[in-house]
Amino acid sequence: MQSIINESQPGRRKPLTDSVLIEGLAVEAVIGVYDWEREVCQRLLVDLEMAWDNRKPAGSDDVADALDYARVSERVTHYLQGACPQLLETAAEGIAALLRDEFNVRWLRLTLRKPGAVPQAQAVGVRIERGDR
Numbered sequence: 001m002q003s004i005i006n007e008s009q010p011g012r013r014k015p016l017t018d019s020v021l022i023e024g025l026a027v028e029a030v031i032g033v034y035d036w037e038r039e040v041c042q043r044l045l046v047d048l049e050m051a052w053d054n055r056k057p058a059g060s061d062d063v064a065d066a067l068d069y070a071r072v073s074e075r076v077t078h079y080l081q082g083a084c085p086q087l088l089e090t091a092a093e094g095i096a097a098l099l100r101d102e103f104n105v106r107w108l109r110l111t112l113r114k115p116g117a118v119p120q121a122q123a124v125g126v127r128i129e130r131g132d133r
């Protein structure tokens with residue numbers, strides 16, 4: 001008997017359970033809503049979990065099959081240093097869009113922290129999830 005959830009149906013993708021991680025990527029960038037914030041660089045910390053099928057790179061031992069966390073880190077840094085948004089939300093959405101468009105990441109969870117923003121707090125930030133695993 002056919003089950004109600006049939007993953008062998010054409011067009012139906014199996015959820016990806018593997019991930020590639022980047023944690024605590026530190027980037028100095030212009031970001032903020034106040035005038036003084038447009039004149040200085042502030043530290044941002046990026047945490048990323050990105051769905052990826054890690055079986056192929058594990059089999060080939062070839063970084064070309066992997067989601068290269070070094071290339072992603074470089075691209076995210078470059079984006080943040082060029083975008084100069086006011087809000088963390090805007091920055092987070094921009095990063096999510098480029099990961100999906102340029103790196104073919106189908107699901108991601110992104111946490112963006114601004115450790116210096118509220119002196120009484122260790123860090124403040126936003127977290128988003130985009131796409132489907």
Ligand SMILES: Nc1nc2c(c(=O)[nH]1)N=C([C@H](O)[C@@H](O)CO)CN2
Pocket residue numbers: 031032033034037086087088089114117118
């Ligand atoms: N949800 C948000 N709240 C605030 C942000 C932000 O990006 N997202 N930004 C600021 C200021 O830029 C702040 O970081 C200055 O300390 C305030 N609130």
